[in-house]
Structure formats: C-alpha cells, structure tokens
Amino acid sequence: xxxxxxxxxxxxxxxxxxxxxxxxxxxxxxxxxxxxxxxxxxxxxxxxxxxxxxxxxxxxxxxxxxxxxxxxxxxxxxxxxxxxxxxxxxxxxxxxxxxxxxxxxxxxxxxxxxxxxxxxxxxxxxxxxxxxxxxxxxxxxxxxxxxxxxxxxxxxxxxxxxxxxxxxxxxxxxxxxxxxxxxxxxxxxxxxxxxxxxxxxxxxxxxxxxxxxxxxxxxxxxxxxxxxxxxxxxxxxxxxxxxxxxxxxxxxxxxxxxxxxxxxxxxxxxxxxxxxxxxxxxxxxxxxxxxxxxxxxxxxxxxxxxxxxxxxxxxxxxxxxxxxxxxxxxxxxxxxxxxxxxxxxxxxxxxxxxxxxxxxxxxxxxxxxxxxxxxxxxxxxxxxxxxxxxxxxxxxxxxxxxxxxxxxxxxxxxxxxxxxxxxxxxxxxxxxxxxxxxxxxxxxxxxxxxxxxxxxxxxxxxxxxxxxxxxxxxxxxx
Numbered sequence: 001x002x003x004x005x006x007x008x009x010x011x012x013x014x015x016x017x018x019x020x021x022x023x024x025x026x027x028x029x030x031x032x033x034x035x036x037x038x039x040x041x042x043x044x045x046x047x048x049x050x051x052x053x054x055x056x057x058x059x060x061x062x063x064x065x066x067x068x069x070x071x072x073x074x075x076x077x078x079x080x081x082x083x084x085x086x087x088x089x090x091x092x093x094x095x096x097x098x099x100x101x102x103x104x105x106x107x108x109x110x111x112x113x114x115x116x117x118x119x120x121x122x123x124x125x126x127x128x129x130x131x132x133x134x135x136x137x138x139x140x141x142x143x144x145x146x147x148x149x150x151x152x153x154x155x156x157x158x159x160x161x162x163x164x165x166x167x168x169x170x171x172x173x174x175x176x177x178x179x180x181x182x183x184x185x186x187x188x189x190x191x192x193x194x195x196x197x198x199x200x201x202x203x204x205x206x207x208x209x210x211x212x213x214x215x216x217x218x219x220x221x222x223x224x225x226x227x228x229x230x231x232x233x234x235x236x237x238x239x240x241x242x243x244x245x246x247x248x249x250x251x252x253x254x255x256x257x258x259x260x261x262x263x264x265x266x267x268x269x270x271x272x273x274x275x276x277x278x279x280x281x282x283x284x285x286x287x288x289x290x291x292x293x294x295x296x297x298x299x300x301x302x303x304x305x306x307x308x309x310x311x312x313x314x315x316x317x318x319x320x321x322x323x324x325x326x327x328x329x330x331x332x333x334x335x336x337x338x339x340x341x342x343x344x345x346x347x348x349x350x351x352x353x354x355x356x357x358x359x360x361x362x363x364x365x366x367x368x369x370x371x372x373x374x375x376x377x378x379x380x381x382x383x384x385x386x387x388x389x390x391x392x393x394x395x396x397x398x399x400x401x402x403x404x405x406x407x408x409x410x411x412x413x414x415x416x417x418x419x420x421x422x423x424x425x426x427x428x429x430x431x432x433x434x435x436x437x438x439x440x441x442x443x444x445x446x447x448x449x450x451x452x453x454x455x456x457x458x459x460x461x462x463x464x465x466x467x468x469x470x471x472x473x474x475x476x477x478x
Contacts, residue, residue: 028286029091031341033349040077040342041355044388047073047335052383052432056454066328070335077339095341098287104337106202106297107195107387108330111149113266113300113307114192118152119321120259120311127252129165131233134174135226137161138181142222145186146193146211148263154183154436155319162447170236172451175444176461177229181222183436184428188218188421192270194434196381196390196423203394204405205416207274213417214424217477221425224469256315262303269299320443329435336388347395359396368397370478374418378426378470382433390423418478425470429462430454 050069054062062069081092127133137157145153161178165171187193189211191201197210273296280291346353351360362372373393380389397415398404408416427434431441431454441451452460 029094031087031091031095031345033342033345033347034352035086036342036346036349036354038346038354040080041346043073043077044336044339044343046076047332047339048388051332055432055438067331070332074335074338077342094286096338097285099337099341101284101287101289102293103199103202104334106293107198107333107337109297109300110192110198110266110270111151111195111329112326113304114149114152114263115326116304117259117262117266117307118148118155119319120256120307120315121152121156122255122315122319123156123160124253124255127160127164129161129168129171129174131230131237133164134161134233135230137164138178138229139226141178141182142186142226145182146189147267149192150183150187150194150434151325151436151439152263153186154178154440157182158440158443159319162444162449168237169240171449173229173232173236173461175440175449175451176457177225177232179437179440180225180428180466181229183440184434185218185221185225185425188214188424190267192267194424194427195387197420199387199391200394200405200416200420201270201274204403205409207271209409210420213413214420217417217421217425217473220473220476221469224472225465228465256311258310259307262307265303266300269296269303272296272299325435325439333387340388340391343392344395347392348399350399358392362393362396368412368415370414370418371474373397373415374422374474374478375470377419377422378429381423381426382429386423386427386434390419393419393422414478421473421477425466425473429466430458 047070050062050073054066054069078092078096081087081095082089127137137160141153141157144156148156158175158178161174162171165174168174184194187197191198191205191207191210197205200210201207273292276292276295278291281288282291282294283289343355346355347358350356353359362369362376377389377393380392394408394416395404397412397419398408427437431437444451451457
C-alpha cells in the first residue's frame with residue numbers, strides 16, 4: 001500500500017510536467033506588473049497567513065483540510081486572472097506552465113528525493129548525553145545539513161540525541177539549539193540544504209556560489225551558537241550532578257548506509273544541471289525546458305525509487321517514516337507558487353508597481369540597502385515561509401534585469417548574500433519558520449520532552465539568543 005502511495009506521488013509529479021501545449025513562434029504572453037493592483041496579492045498573503053496561523057488556532061481543522069485551503073487560495077487567484085481583460089486565458093496558462101515546469105516540479109522532486117533517501121538512513125544505539133557528546137551530535141548535524149538537507153539531517157539525528165539524553169532532567173535547551181543549527185543554519189552552504197537556496201539555484205544562482213559566499217556568515221553563526229550551547233549545557237549538566245562514566249547502552253551503528261551513496265547521487269544530479277549545458281531544450285507553450293534540467297529531475301526520481309525499493313522496510317518503520325510531510329509540502333507549495341505569480345511581477349515593475357513600498361524600503365537612490373534586505377527577508381521568513389519570502393526579495397533585488405541571478409551574483413553579490421542569509425538564518429526564529437522545526441518539536445514531545453509553546457520558544461529562546469547574533473551578523477557582513 002505504501003509503495004502504491006509513492007507511485008501515485010511520482011505519477012502526479014510527472015503528469016504535471018506533461019502539459020500538451022506547444023508554442024507557435026509568437027511572442028510569449030506577458031503579465032505586466034505595472035497593470036496589477038495591490039489586491040492581486042491577497043491570495044498570496046492569505047495562504048501564508050493560513051500556514052502561519054491555522055496550525056496554531058485550529059490544528060485539527062488544518063490537518064484535515066490544508067490541501068483544500070491551498071487550492072481555495074489558488075483558485076481565488078486563477079478565476080479572476082481568467083476573467084480579467086488584461087490577463088485572460090493565454091497569459092494565465094503561460095504563467096502556470098512557466099511556474100510549474102521551471103520552479104514547482106523541480107522543487108518538489110528535489111524535496112521528495114532528499115526526504116525519501118534520508119528517511120532510509122537510521123543511526124542506532126545511544127551515547128551518554130554529556131555536553132561534549134551533545135555538542136558533537138549537533139556539530140555533525142550542522143555539517144550534514146547542507147548536503148542532505150535540513151530535514152534529512154534533523155530526522156537522522158534527533159532520535160539518537162533524544163536517546164543520549166534520556167536521563168537528563170534539563171533537555172529542552174538541547175532540542176532548541178538542535179533546531180537552531182541542524183534544522184536551519186546548517187543548511188546554508190548548498191542549494192540542497194534549504195528550500196529557498198534551491199529556488200535560487202533554479203533561478204540561475206551557481207551551485208557553489210552559495211558555498212563560497214555563505215561560508216563566513218554561516219561559520220560565525222554556527223561557532224557562536226555551538227559555543228553558547230556548550231556553556232549552557234555544561235551548566236545544566238553540572239547542576240544535575242550526573243555521572244559521565246555511564247556505559248554506552250547500545251553499540252552505535254548505521255543502518256541503510258546504501259542511502260548515503262544515493263545522497264551523493266543527488267548532489268551529482270544537481271551539479272549536472274548546473275554545469276552541463278547541451279543547449280537543447282523542449283518548448284511547451286512558449287516555455288523552454290532545458291535538457292539538463294529534465295535529466296536532473298529524472299535522475300532524482302530514479303534515486304528516489306532506488307531508495308524506496310532497496311531500503312529495508314524495518315528501517316523506515318523504526319524511523320516512523322510517513323509520506324504526510326512531503327504530501328503537505330507539495331499541496332501547500334502548489335498554492336504558494338501559483339499565488340506568488342502576481343507579487344513577483346509587481347516587484348519586477350519596481351517603482352511603477354503596486355508593491356513599490358517594498359522596493360523603496362530596501363533601496364536608497366536606486367542602490368540596495370543590504371542590511372534592510374537581511375532583516376526584512378529574515379523577519380518575514382520567521383513568521384511566514386522562507387522559500388516564498390526568498391523569491392519575493394530575489395525578484396525585488398533583481399528588478400527588471402533579463403537574467404536576475406547573473407545580475408545579483410556579479411553586480412550586487414552582497415545583496416544576494418543578505419537575502420540568502422536572512423531566509424536561512426531566520427527560519428530558526430519560530431516553529432513555522434522552516435519545515436523541520438515542527439517535525440523536531442513533535443518528535444521531542446512524543447518522547448515526553450515538554451517543548452515550549454510557540455510564543456515561549458520565541459520569547460525565551462529565539463529572541464534573546466538569536467537576535468543579538470543576527471544584529472552582529474548584519475553589522476559585520478552587511
């Protein structure tokens with residue numbers, strides 16, 4: 001049954017790409033951002049607020065209806081699009097195909113691959129939760145996050161971390177710092193690490209540009225947080241007066257290690273699409289789909305299938321692996337990618353668009369204010385979602401450039417760095433800032449660790465610990 005669910009997911013993803021439309025050599029329909037009023041962003045704001053608030057105020061309703069809510073906001077945009085005399089059927093169809101083929105489908109396929117493959121790796125056994133061991137686990141997770149995704153690294157290590165600290169009285173802070181580093185900041189160095197960075201890659205940002213540019217601010221944040229964690233954990237450990245001589249309860253072992261090779265395959269597939277340029281493309285209703293990107297997505301689906309079929313079912317059962325998280329992401333982001341279309345075009349219109357207040361807040365005399373880009377991208381990422389927030393400010397900074405990624409990387413690289421750092425770093429500020437945060441919270445609570453509430457997490461941990469470091473980051477780097 002579970003295998004049939006995977007088949008349905010793969011078929012659904014592939015079928016969205018098989019749109020039987022072709023272009024005829026005429027100019028592609030164009031959505032003019034200067035003609036769009038601010039009312040067109042209501043569906044986008046609506047879906048983001050739904051994601052932020054409904055899981056808190058109506059969790060049961062949200063759990064059973066999130067797909068319908070996402071579809072409601074998407075339809076709430078598409079019907080007025082079709083009826084509008086300046087937009088109509090052809091422009092709406094082009095916008096959907098362009099967004100679906102070039103952004104949404106590759107985005108979901110990568111997440112599906114990383115989610116499935118990382119779910120087939122299990123670290124068994126348990127260590128003693130001393131400050132040194134806890135710091136080591138979090139440090140390893142921070143390093144792994146950029147290469148197997150924040151979700152993959154978090155799911156691999158959260159249960160071993162909980163087992164190591166089963167006899168500790170004070171362990172909430174351990175989980176919180178794990179969220180800070182493994183579920184967020186550790187994913188800074190590659191497009192595989194965090195969804196917004198992969199969206200940047202799909203937009204044309206070089207794979208290793210992220211690595212070379214983000215290494216310094218990421219290292220600063222990681223070193224500071226790991227140092228703070230070690231001091232705090234040492235304080236609580238001494239306070240509890242525990243013996244550090246306890247024996248290891250079970251031998252440490254790694255099951256499903258075959259999947260680590262598949263992770264390397266994922267890296268290779270993504271790199272292929274970045275470096276291999278055969279200059280061959282297929283056109284579907286004015287949208288050029290390049291061969292290297294098709295190759296990447298097919299390879300990722302093959303790697304996903306190999307992981308699912310070759311990994312022991314017992315490993316996934318012990319990992320409590322389910323398809324729900326990836327199904328939730330697929331449904332929600334379908335709505336997000338559709339409703340963000342007019343917002344992006346309005347931002348591209350710059351001072352002539354309805355969102356000129358956003359553009360003006362991050363620019364002065366036509367020059368970008370990088371510190372504002374960092375803080376605005378970050379704050380919105382904290383309470384909405386960092387992937388669409390990244391897209392908004394990526395397009396704001398890219399302006400009307402024909403190739404915004406090349407412009408950002410070569411002309412104003414520090415602005416792109418500010419957007420990237422803001423989107424990734426601030427995902428740690430709330431449980432809803434990044435997908436793994438809530439997953440780690442749920443697993444911890446299932447293990448009888450009393451995690452703080454939404455506001456308790458923010459005011460007790462994120463605000464006093466993270467925001468001073470964000471301030472220093474903005475001063476040093478932007």
